[in-house]
Amino acid sequence: MIVRLTVIIIASIIIAFSFNMFLLPHxxxxxxxxxxxFIIGLKMPGINSGFMILILNIPIVIYGYKVLGRRLIFYTMISxxxxxxxxxxxxxxxxxQDPLLSAVFGGAIGGIGIGLVFKYQGSTGGFDIIGLGITKKKEIPLGTIMFALNAAVVFVAGFLFDWDKALFTMASIFVTGKxxxxxHTSHLKLTVTIITRxxxxxxxxxLKNVVRGITVWKGEGAYSNEGRSILYTVVSRYEVEVLKELIAKVDDKAFVNITSTAELMGNFRKT
Structure with missing residues (x-):
């Protein structure tokens, strides 16, 4: 938990650095x-954009707590x-001084910070929480929701500022996403086999902490002839560290084999 919290704090500072030193000045x-x-802060100079990020996220965090649970929202609030x-x-x-360079590098640096927050089981709030909440209730792809919400911001930028800045915004968002x-690599799946007493x-x-199906087999040690349980599950890449912590907490002597999964069929919950 301490490592995760430290990484999320450092990553959030990196995000703020990318905003203030690359994106907002242009x-x-x-x-x-x-x-x-950003729009509110730029159009109303007396209001700090960072303060507005906090204010606008308050109702979204409350919504996320009800829909997505305490763990994600705790780290989201920290970020x-x-x-x-x-x-x-x-x-x-x-x-x-070049706005295009600032958009590209600001997007890349911000993407590093946001990616690290995601990797360590947090989020940066905003549309991420809204999108995850909608996909939990409706069969709508998360990418479609995020594209629609972000496209709206780009069009607003075009009308309120100018279309050059809107295109720079689009370039920055694209780089950030990449x-x-x-x-984050949440699309990468791993097969985990656990052998434990x-x-x-x-x-x-x-089952309490990871929303994944688990298959349990009964096994036996070849030399000891002692009974073992063999647990088999598939998780996304960013869940592995949490999984290892949970296993070690219960049985630090458990044998755990983690392998890459090339392809999946059937019911696998996407998060």
């Missing part, structure tokens, strides 16, 4: 609710608060 927006906060606070400390000064995908305890711990 009026290049970020995606989602953060983009809306939002650190990002908001850091944006009020880091000076809003352009490191590069970097997030490279770091505490099969029932491990199974219950995983």
């Amino acid at each position: 009026e290049v927006l970020s995606s989602g609710v953060t983009g809306i906060a 939002i608060v650190v990002t908001s606070f850091s944006m009020q400390i880091i000076p809003k000064e352009a490191l590069a 970097v997030i995908d490279a770091i 505490k099969g029932e305890e491990v199974k219950q711990e995983l």
Whole structure:
């Protein structure tokens, strides 16, 4: 937990750095609710965009707590608060004078921060929470929802500022998405086989904390002839660290084999 919390705090500071030193000085927006906060901050100079990120996310976090659960929302709140606070400390000064370079590098640096937050079981709030909540209730692809919500921000940027800035915003969002995908890798699936003497305890711990199906077999040690439980499950890449922590908490002597999964068929919950 300490490592996860530390990474999320550092990643959130990186996000704030990308906003204040690359995007905001050139009026290049970020995606989602953060983009809306940027618009308010740019159009109303007396209001800090970081403060608006915090305010706009409050009702979304409440919604997310009801729909998505306590664990994700706790780390999301940490990320939002650190990002908001850091944006009020880091000076809003352009490191590069070229707006296109700033959009690309700001998007890349921001993507590193956001990707790390996602990788360590958090989120940066905003449309991420809304999108996850909608997909949990409706059979609508998350990518479709996020594209529609972010496209709306880009069009608003075009009308309120100018279309050059809107296109820079689109370029920044595109780069951010590519970097997030490279770091987060939630689309990669792994097969986990656990051999343990505490099969029932491990199974219950995983069922409480990881929303994945588990198959349990009964096994026997070839040399000891002692009974073992063999648990088999498939998880996404970013869930593996949580899984290992949970297993070690119950049985630190469990044998765990983790292998890449090339393809899946059937019912696998996408998160």
